[in-house]
Amino acid sequence: xxxxxxxxxxxxxxxxxxxxxxxxxxSIPAARLWLAAASLFFYAWWNPPYLILLGISIVFNFGxxxxxxxxxxxxxxxxxxxxxxxxxxxxLGFLGYFKYSAFFVxxxxxxxxxxxxxxxxxxxxxISFFTFQKIAYLVDSYLGKVKENSFLNYVLFAAFFxxxxxxxxxxxxxxxxxxxxxxxxxxxxxNFTDGLTLFLLGLAKKVVLADEFARYSDVVFSxxxxxxxxxxxxxWVGALAYTLQxxxxxxxxxxxxxxxAKMFNVELPLNFWSPYKASSIIEFWRRWHMTLSRxxxxxxxxxxxxxxxxxxxxxxxxxxTMLVGGIWHGAGWTYxxxxxxxxxxxxxxxxxxxxxxxxxxxxxxxxxxxxxALLVVICGWVVFRSPSIAAARRVFAGMANRHGAYLPDxxxxxxxxxxxxxxGLGQVPYLGDSTVMGTFEIFMMxxxxxxxVFLAPNxxxxxxxxxxxxxxxxxxxxxxxxxxxxxxxxxxxxxx
Numbered sequence: 001x002x003x004x005x006x007x008x009x010x011x012x013x014x015x016x017x018x019x020x021x022x023x024x025x026x027s028i029p030a031a032r033l034w035l036a037a038a039s040l041f042f043y044a045w046w047n048p049p050y051l052i053l054l055g056i057s058i059v060f061n062f063g064x065x066x067x068x069x070x071x072x073x074x075x076x077x078x079x080x081x082x083x084x085x086x087x088x089x090x091x092l093g094f095l096g097y098f099k100y101s102a103f104f105v106x107x108x109x110x111x112x113x114x115x116x117x118x119x120x121x122x123x124x125x126x127i128s129f130f131t132f133q134k135i136a137y138l139v140d141s142y143l144g145k146v147k148e149n150s151f152l153n154y155v156l157f158a159a160f161f162x163x164x165x166x167x168x169x170x171x172x173x174x175x176x177x178x179x180x181x182x183x184x185x186x187x188x189x190x191n192f193t194d195g196l197t198l199f200l201l202g203l204a205k206k207v208v209l210a211d212e213f214a215r216y217s218d219v220v221f222s223x224x225x226x227x228x229x230x231x232x233x234x235x236w237v238g239a240l241a242y243t244l245q246x247x248x249x250x251x252x253x254x255x256x257x258x259x260x261a262k263m264f265n266v267e268l269p270l271n272f273w274s275p276y277k278a279s280s281i282i283e284f285w286r287r288w289h290m291t292l293s294r295x296x297x298x299x300x301x302x303x304x305x306x307x308x309x310x311x312x313x314x315x316x317x318x319x320x321t322m323l324v325g326g327i328w329h330g331a332g333w334t335y336x337x338x339x340x341x342x343x344x345x346x347x348x349x350x351x352x353x354x355x356x357x358x359x360x361x362x363x364x365x366x367x368x369x370x371x372x373a374l375l376v377v378i379c380g381w382v383v384f385r386s387p388s389i390a391a392a393r394r395v396f397a398g399m400a401n402r403h404g405a406y407l408p409d410x411x412x413x414x415x416x417x418x419x420x421x422x423x424g425l426g427q428v429p430y431l432g433d434s435t436v437m438g439t440f441e442i443f444m445m446x447x448x449x450x451x452x453v454f455l456a457p458n459x460x461x462x463x464x465x466x467x468x469x470x471x472x473x474x475x476x477x478x479x480x481x482x483x484x485x486x487x488x489x490x491x492x493x494x495x496x
Contacts, residue, residue, distance in 0.1 A: 001045040024185025039161035061134040103331035162260035168291040195262030202255030204474035210249035217242035224391040234380040235398025244449040321341030
């Protein structure tokens with residue numbers, strides 16, 4: 001059930017809200033039970049058998065968490081640590097089997113010449129997100145940060161539908177205490193309107209902007225995967241369009257999740273803070289997918305040693321942490337390369353700041369740093385989006401003008417002298433008709449998109465009045481896209 005589907009917007013959401021607040025007037029446990037059941041139904045809507053896997057994960061982690069939270073059951077520290085390691089091993093094994101087993105066997109076959117065969121394993125929806133969330137729960141239980149004896153409460157925390165599918169990745173300590181407040185179960189008009197505004201603006205990001213940029217990026221990467229050479233303009237259009245598509249898609253989902261939770265009087269953590277305004281890779285990761293960055297810092301980077309054991313090990317830990325982040329996104333060498341790229345860039349950024357950056361200031365330096373950071377990010381997204389390394393190589397070759405520069409024939413006919421300059425090789429049209437108007441549309445959309453991400457405040461910097469005005473402007477576009485476009489696309493991060 002997609003957030004941008006009519007069944008969710010006009011069926012599931014209003015019914016869930018109505019019964020939650022009605023039950024909350026008479027019985028808080030009944031309201032919790034209803035919301036937990038509705039969340040499990042929401043998850044099962046995609047594929048009912050997935051609910052069994054989610055249920056196994058919930059039951060197992062609640063049990064292990066209970067053992068870790070009750071010292072009397074595990075009197076020795078070594079025994080508690082063994083239980084924690086077993087719990088973490090189960091979660092990682094659970095994730096590894098469904099997400100990485102086929103990838104592992106394929107590479108084993110390539111290295112050894114063996115012919116092992118793994119039958120197709122369906123990837124359960126949101127397994128990466130709810131696995132990381134449960135790992136955090138077990139570690140926090142071991143550290144004494146969590147105390148929960150109610151299975152119902154844990155189910156509600158683990159399955160709360162706004163953040164279940166694609167985050168934000170939340171901690172028990174920041175979410176469930178809100179469900180223990182009586183006012184959470186009383187309808188609050190201010191929270192409802194604020195939440196609805198965030199939800200609608202996130203929906204507009206998805207259906208009006210992200211899905212539009214997908215039209216330009218998908219054809220480029222699909223053709224690159226099919227073996228076609230990509231020329232200069234299509235390559236850069238594809239890379240720039242995907243950079244915007246991914247941001248508007250995922251930040252739009254996060255805004256919708258935060259807005260949905262706020263309708264239930266629950267505050268979820270922010271996940272994005274204008275990341276493309278960052279002037280360094282370090283700053284980018286403080287602004288992009290902030291809850292994943294927090295998880296990687298707290299549960300990977302710091303346990304590896306963080307910056308406690310010298311500069312060289314600090315850089316090693318950064319690279320290893322980002323490799324984990326890359327592998328978490330998907331089973332493929334492109335994700336490994338993407339993680340290694342960002343890990344190396346982070347290490348280089350820290351090295352630069354320690355040697356040079358602190359002594360250099362001024363507008364030109366900041367502008368140059370912004371451009372460099374953005375180029376690293378865009379190149380990273382090319383690898384991240386490409387279905388294979390070969391496809392990424394073809395797109396990079398186009399961006400480097402290895403296959404010539406291509407402009408639509410109608411433009412070249414208007415200025416014949418340009419034909420001698422732009423003699424395209426391996427021409428891949430980046431919009432179906434390759435007309436003058438099609439080309440104009442592409443560049444105007446890119447100008448609009450980058451104008452928004454560079455110049456406009458994000459939703460959480462806007463006043464309530466400005467948000468309402470933005471909703472009013474985008475409402476007609478949203479309605480047209482949802483009700484009359486004829487198709488609804490899933491959010492990109494659902495595949496992870």
